[in-house]
Amino acid sequence: MSAGQTSAEILAELTALRNSDAPTHGGRVLSYVYDSGLAELDDLARDAAELTRPLNALDPTTFPSVATMERDIIAFMRKALHGTTPKLGGGPVAGSVTSGGTESCLLAVKTARDLWRAENPELAAKLARAGKQPRLVTAATAHAAFQKAARLFDLDWDPVPCEPDGSVRAAGFERKLGADVALVVVSAPAYPSGAVDPVAQVAQVAKEFAVSCHVDACFGGLVLPWWPSVEPWDFRVPGVTSISADLHKFGYAPKGVSVLLHRGRRRHRAQFFATTSWPGYPVVNPTLLGSKPASPLAAAWAITKRLGNAGYAELTASCVRSAEVIVREASQIRGLNVWGAPTGPSVALVTDSDLPETEQVDPHHLADELATLGFRIQHQPGFTQPNGVRLPHTAHLTITPVTERTLPELVTALQAAAGAVRGKARANPRLEYGALQALGYAPKREDGPFRVPSPDMAWRILKIAGAGG
Ligand SMILES: Cc1ncc(COP(=O)(O)O)c(C=O)c1O
Structure with a gap:
């Protein structure tokens, strides 16, 4: 092999590229990364991933280790989410391992849509004749993956407005329910607010309407089972x-x-795509991907086995302690509040708008200032809902077990950053959702399809959202 650069040169280049990335470990980046703080777990994940790297998880009959690991993970999750409780109703809980939260959400929607179509052929045809689509009902704070799912699977996303504190009322869901709803989604918790939606109440009304009800616990699914x-x-x-x-x-x-995971094998089967109508190998895809890596599955398999129930309980206890300190200390900072009532390790900080502007701390200025002190928290843009109720712009913190190690430093940095920006007016409060909508780049249901932004416009949108710079 003579062409191209040497392996050493390429790896040196990659190492240099990686130097410009935010640190994935150590608790200084409070979004995107989930650091257990345990180097042993990372090593185990790396070794398990490497052992399985050449596999193609597309075909567990050729690579049966894939089937075994998947079965073990599903069994672990079924237990953690109380899917093994006797007399559950609806049949045994069954499920699949997917490539990430977005794929799990997409598949939940696709499955519910296919079941709805099968169970409501006449209504489906009637809606189609009227140029309408069945609806997907979520809270306004549900992850954007559900908007993506609605667009991909020809559903009409119909958000339930939230209260100004980011919570959502079960009555709001109830008002939206009807025969044309293919799926209702609740979050545990919602990423932007950290609030757990009223799952039991919404699921009960959904059941009365015979509507499927998905709980998006992408964020909370491996922490809320051990949260007090x-x-x-x-x-x-x-x-x-x-x-x-x-x-x-x-x-x-x-x-x-x-x-x-689905309640009952019938629902799980509705998730699959299978065909023999081509001259190639028989295709049976439980998830969206065809060929897929086994490494993430193997790493997760190894970690769930290493931690077990007790290990997750211990790591969650650390998150609980850190969340309590952050909520308490942030609430005591003059001009700043914790947004709503988070349950779990997602906390959003918001301006205390009851104070005069000179006393207020803007969360985006706070996040910018905090970055200069070595901690990155996430800008979340404000959002005015179609009913006129504004969800404020906030700054998000994902609290992980490693947070506890930097906690005193983080609290001091929050206090110092707030002190530095207190009274500093927001850059341009009008440039958020309203502006995007006027430009045609934000949802307005009656508008029909969205415009696809050019790279320049995408950059402007990022800046408006507070992510530019
Ligand atoms: C509640 C919730 N749902 C879905 C997702 C999407 O997950 P992913 O980024 O893994 O696709 C996220 C990501 O943060 C989330 O918090």
């Missing part, structure tokens, strides 16, 4: 028909692994 004083939100709740939970978040596995 959380109302039942999993398969213990009778109307819940499916749950997504990400192993590459609080499962502490490397990126590329999540699960989607």
